[in-house]
Amino acid sequence: MDMVDNNVSYLEETGDTMEIAIKNIETLYGGNYDIIHYEPFESKKFFKKKKQIRVLFKIRTNKEKSDSFSQRKEEIYKAAKKSEKGNFDIILDSMKLLQNDITEIKNSNFSSNSSEHKMILKIRKILDDNDFSPKYIDYIVTKLKTEATQGDLENEQKIKELVLNWISDTINIYDYDKVEDKKTAIFVGPTGVGKTTTIVKFAYKEGISKNKSIFFLNLDNFKIGGEEQIKTYADILGADLKTVSSSDEVKKIFLLNMDKDIIIVDTPGRGPNDYDIVKKVQDRLACVIDYECFLVIAGTTKYKDIEKIINNFEIFNYNSIIFSKIDETFAIGNIISIMYETGKSVSFFTDGQSVVPENIPKAEKSYLLNRLIGFGDLNKFL
Ligand SMILES: Nc1nc2c(ncn2[C@@H]2O[C@H](COP(=O)(O)OP(=O)(O)OP(=O)(O)O)[C@@H](O)[C@H]2O)c(=O)[nH]1
Ligand SMILES: [Mg+2]
Numbered sequence: 001m002d003m004v005d006n007n008v009s010y011l012e013e014t015g016d017t018m019e020i021a022i023k024n025i026e027t028l029y030g031g032n033y034d035i036i037h038y039e040p041f042e043s044k045k046f047f048k049k050k051k052q053i054r055v056l057f058k059i060r061t062n063k064e065k066s067d068s069f070s071q072r073k074e075e076i077y078k079a080a081k082k083s084e085k086g087n088f089d090i091i092l093d094s095m096k097l098l099q100n101d102i103t104e105i106k107n108s109n110f111s112s113n114s115s116e117h118k119m120i121l122k123i124r125k126i127l128d129d130n131d132f133s134p135k136y137i138d139y140i141v142t143k144l145k146t147e148a149t150q151g152d153l154e155n156e157q158k159i160k161e162l163v164l165n166w167i168s169d170t171i172n173i174y175d176y177d178k179v180e181d182k183k184t185a186i187f188v189g190p191t192g193v194g195k196t197t198t199i200v201k202f203a204y205k206e207g208i209s210k211n212k213s214i215f216f217l218n219l220d221n222f223k224i225g226g227e228e229q230i231k232t233y234a235d236i237l238g239a240d241l242k243t244v245s246s247s248d249e250v251k252k253i254f255l256l257n258m259d260k261d262i263i264i265v266d267t268p269g270r271g272p273n274d275y276d277i278v279k280k281v282q283d284r285l286a287c288v289i290d291y292e293c294f295l296v297i298a299g300t301t302k303y304k305d306i307e308k309i310i311n312n313f314e315i316f317n318y319n320s321i322i323f324s325k326i327d328e329t330f331a332i333g334n335i336i337s338i339m340y341e342t343g344k345s346v347s348f349f350t351d352g353q354s355v356v357p358e359n360i361p362k363a364e365k366s367y368l369l370n371r372l373i374g375f376g377d378l379n380k381f382l
Pocket of ligand 2: 195196197220266267268269
């Protein structure tokens with residue numbers, strides 16, 4: 001079993017290059033560290049991908065073991081400092097030597113000095129790469145420590161299967177097919193998440209393709225062009241549309257359109273902290289009693305921001321969440337973490353800009369599980 005000294009903890013640093021990552025580490029810890037592992041990865045900020053280096057290191061506790069390693073690092077560092085052509089080869093050679101040292105350290109120290117079994121460290125990294133929240137990662141790790149046997153921990157396939165099943169258990173699906181009263185569907189959410197686009201996809205899927213009559217009620221008179229966007233789609237679908245700005249008008253629209261199968265309500269989006277607009281929209285809808293409310297959140301949103309949005313829109317008493325723009329994100333651990341921590345459920349995803357019914361798939365566990373990275377092909381069969 002790979003157990004160790006509880007005082008050793010592993011840390012992570014990233015940088016655009018190995019040199020920058022090392023500099024960052026040295027700024028914080030001086031030279032008192034050993035690199036355990038490094039690897040290139042793609043970071044994503046504001047939808048832009050960027051190649052970076054991730055370095056796993058530990059603060060040195062055993063000087064003798066790290067002397068040669070430290071020397072190699074110095075060589076790389078010195079070579080990297082010189083910028084003339086040709087030094088690239090020196091860096092490459094030094095990197096190869098460093099790689100050997102790392103392998104040695106991994107084989108000796110890493111497995112014998114870590115406070116956690118190496119399989120648990122591996123799972124931690126996979127979950128982190130998938131953007132699961134720290135709390136969620138702790139939940140899975142606690143299950144591993146309490147439910148997996150030592151034999152299981154030596155079997156990567158078995159552990160990954162266990163973890164995938166536990167993840168699957170935390171995904172909450174809201175089955176819209178089972179909703180009985182589908183007359184009124186209200187879509188709320190922050191600005192730009194794709195509410196209006198989602199509404200039109202939804203109208204196709206749940207209305208037009210099922211031969212149901214649709215009426216669009218637009219509450220977005222706050223934004224210039226707010227009506228034009230949805231009007232264009234309403235015309236294409238042959239559906240009526242009305243933009244209103246008061247609760248009385250909303251009441252009237254509902255009375256006048258009793259014969260319609262579905263009334264779909266579009267609302268204006270504002271920043272997650274713009275509580276005033278949220279409240280105004282809620283006031284206008286106060287007369288609508290039975291409705292199905294969808295909170296639309298972009299799947300690209302950071303975990304902490306999703307938490308805030310979920311709380312800010314609680315006032316609408318929404319039934320489920322639609323995670324939009326799934327096509328723009330690699331990692332969906334944030335979505336699963338939020339379900340686990342808040343108990344909220346997901347009814348649909350949207351995964352493309354085209355306004356077609358195929359781009360609003362009904363939520364299924366396999367849809368999320370298939371997107372997890374680091375599980376080989378195991379999650380493809382779930
Ligand atoms: N990649 C991708 N883009 C999407 C998706 N859904 C919507 N969009 C894009 O997101 C942008 C905003 O879409 P809207 O439907 O106007 O968003 P909204 O939430 O109604 O915006 P506001 O009314 O201003 O709050 C548009 O460029 C859409 O094409 C999706 O599933 N995937
Ligand atoms: Mg809109």
